[in-house]
């Protein structure tokens with residue numbers, strides 16, 4: 001007689017496995033409901049343990065898949081519910097790159113290491129709470145006496161000038177702050193004029209600074225102003241001259257802090273390169289622009305969950321000053337966990353009722 005023990009989520013799954021492995025003639029010797037408590041989360045997980053037996057070995061042809069692959073699954077594994085398969089399916093569905101998948105899988109297994117299987121609900125619940133703990137949003141603080149000295153930096157066309165203008169309008173008209181706009185972008189034809197036009201419309205003083213020394217002098221001469229926002233030339237983080245140029249500006253005008261502007265439409269690799277590059281400089285936070293111009297935010301998963309960049313604002317359109325928002329952690333979560341694969345979406349709907357899909 002051959003006796004085997006099966007662990008599964010429910011009776012149906014246990015019987016399916018028994019039928020596949022032992023055949024129709026198998027008999028059930030014992031059934032037990034079990035509960036396991038997670039040490040870390042304190043959560044109780046229920047599963048079923050079934051002991052089955054057969055008088056003689058099942059015929060080889062009844063197990064074609066197993067034989068063909070020369071693969072004998074462990075008796076305690078219910079393959080459909082093994083953690084790695086579910087994690088991989090969900091993470092890939094979200095468009096996570098391999099490096100982030102590995103990191104999050106380790107985090108997940110730190111909590112669920114002792115379970116032979118997990119459900120989609122377990123993974124979604126964990127992912128949601130992990131994101132809520134990990135996503136960092138930086139709240140603005142425009143209280144009286146605050147001196148804002150920000151340089152808007154980032155790749156070409158990412159939305160630096162537009163978002164600088166939006167924030168200048170917010171500070172002046174919403175918070176009654178006094179300020180000045182500055183540009184160091186004398187390279188691109190029309191760049192200075194673009195900001196000058198915004199400054200003129202908002203009736204905010206505007207100056208062009210030709211080099212870092214001029215910027216430092218202007219900052220020193222205007223210590224009474226609540227805000228001075230400095231527009232910079234768009235540079236690729238792959239450009240070796242950019243590190244020197246930005247380092248020189250921040251070293252000379254040492255009160256300046258960077259607002260890094262990246263676009264949600266940029267490619268994975270470009271956003272990753274920008275994250276690595278700007279992390280080295282003194283930053284207030286990150287503005288993610290053009291959130292309205294895409295429906296796929298998987299390229300933001302690594303910087304937000306992996307590098308934990310502090311997000312100050314998201315911009316959702318071209319209108320100045322309306323289209324800029326301070327996001328909440330939940331808002332970012334709803335962008336990031338938006339699920340492209342229909343079947344995963346379906347599973348998540350039943351497993352994570354609080355999750356909002358944008």
Ligand SMILES: Nc1nc2c(ncn2[C@@H]2O[C@H](COP(=O)(O)OP(=O)(O)OP(=O)(O)O)[C@@H](O)[C@H]2O)c(=O)[nH]1
Pocket residue numbers: 154155156157158159160161162163185188191232233234235289290291292293315316317318323
């Ligand atoms: N759809 C959309 N367009 C935006 C957003 N933010 C900026 N833009 C547009 O993107 C384009 C580039 O914006 P700019 O503000 O000039 O970008 P920049 O980073 O200053 O560009 P450079 O100075 O050339 O490096 C403009 O047409 C903006 O109107 C946004 O949130 N959504």
Ligand SMILES: [Mg+2]
Pocket residue numbers: 160161162185191231232234
């Ligand atoms: Mg610009």
